[in-house]
Amino acid sequence: MLSPSQVQLNGVSCSNCPMHGLSLFGSVSPDRSNDLVVRRSDRFKVPARRHIYERGAAASMTFSVCEGWLLMYRSHSDGGRQGLRILLPGDFVGYMPSGEQHLHHSVVAVTDSVVCAFPQAELHAMMEIHADLAAQITRIQARFMASCQSAMLGLGRKTAEQRIAYLVGELYHRLKNRGLLGADTSRMPFPITQEMLGDLTGLTPVHTNRVLRKLHAEGVLTANRQDLVIHDMSRLMEIGEFNNPAVI
């Protein structure tokens, strides 16, 4: 769980924290959310490469991403890791229903990030009182599940090129839906290493690199450590078979 060296931002206004906004309390009337939850949450700075939690940790807190990119993954006995999802501002993670003991995955910060932490017990208590909060959590879970199933289809059936194209397209739309793209809508922030991209797509870093070079050579995209430019969006969607309107 969060180490003592974390910088805790007590008393900082959380008004722009997504968990207090769109994601979780979107459907809860404002007076309720102000009343019952806001004062109980804390903001943390999480430097790049630091974990928020690792597999086996007690499920005691739920986190909302305010700033930065994080990687949710599961590790394999041979040391490899399978990326489950990139977490963007507005996502929340670490929620477990009451009765569940510990988490089955790990979350590490890709960039310097800011997250907001809520005690699980209070969420559970709130869910008993406010049906709309429970419904909202269920809705988030369901969308995440649909996304996982798209990923499973990719891991099991798609080629390396298709998987990478799909992932780029998915990230692009998730960023776009949150207003996290700049004026140049063909350019997106892309702060993940090729190794992480390989983790997410079930590929080795070496092969990930080859595919990126191929996509570049074909004029589809250009990627570097800071950002990624999509030169041919329709072709990217075509390669990745990206036709899912329900991106979150």
Next chain:
Amino acid sequence: MLSPSQVQLNGVSCSNCPMHGLSLFGSVSPDRSNDLVVRRSDRFKVPARRHIYERGAAASMTFSVCEGWLLMYRSHSDGGRQGLRILLPGDFVGYMPSGEQHLHHSVVAVTDSVVCAFPQAELHAMMEIHADLAAQITRIQARFMASCQSAMLGLGRKTAEQRIAYLVGELYHRLKNRGLLGADTSRMPFPITQEMLGDLTGLTPVHTNRVLRKLHAEGVLTANRQDLVIHDMSRLMEIGEFNNPAVI
């Protein structure tokens, strides 16, 4: 959705239907569940190979499996399918939070099955009143999600042999936890084709066959179309890296 040729079992007692028992209403006090839901549900016979619903169908009903095995999958543009999960008696499927329009996967009966259907709208209405029902659904979703993530790790990082060993181990424990094993606890029902097994593990039927033959040659298991005998359980768990106590 269910075709007209479905045999509907109106008026049949549903007392042994898992959705009315363990899975969904386990935490709801009996008077409530009898009062509000039981009378609204219908039982259907679903013959092997028939779909309960296919991708894109409106999310209007939630189903509970009473008898039989079903396959939840997602199909790829090349015609291949990626299996997401085997559904066993006691599982439920097709639930979508209110506001979601349609389902992103398909469900087909592997064996002749009996399912129980509930209108989504009523579940949503109930969740607003009964917090324990909402909590139960959230819990089921979370466990299913953990299972999906194990599958993702397998699809992305494990060898064919590991994936198959893991899947067999998982099914074995799920059956055991529900009391669906016979007296001979090394023998489990196994009514799925090798092609379906390949769908679930991201392999071709041909390669699936080779792996099964190899596991047989090594004295780990013997499979046929009816059942599967595990000769060396500890080795099976070892190969599949099956160490997850939270199987559902």
Next chain:
DNA sequence: CGGGTATTTGACGACTGTCAACGCCAGTGG
């Protein structure tokens, strides 16, 4: 008994992994 489905096996090819080396770049310390 016959036809369709499922399993099994072989030969071959390809996508992807492994191993290794090199270049690039940023941060660091002398």
Next chain:
DNA sequence: CCACTGGCGTTGACAGTCGTCAAATACCCG
């Protein structure tokens, strides 16, 4: 200011798991 260092990206050669194609066999059910 510059060499040093570690992380990341890039490329080549080679190996292997797994997919594809094809055919034969076994199995199930009408």
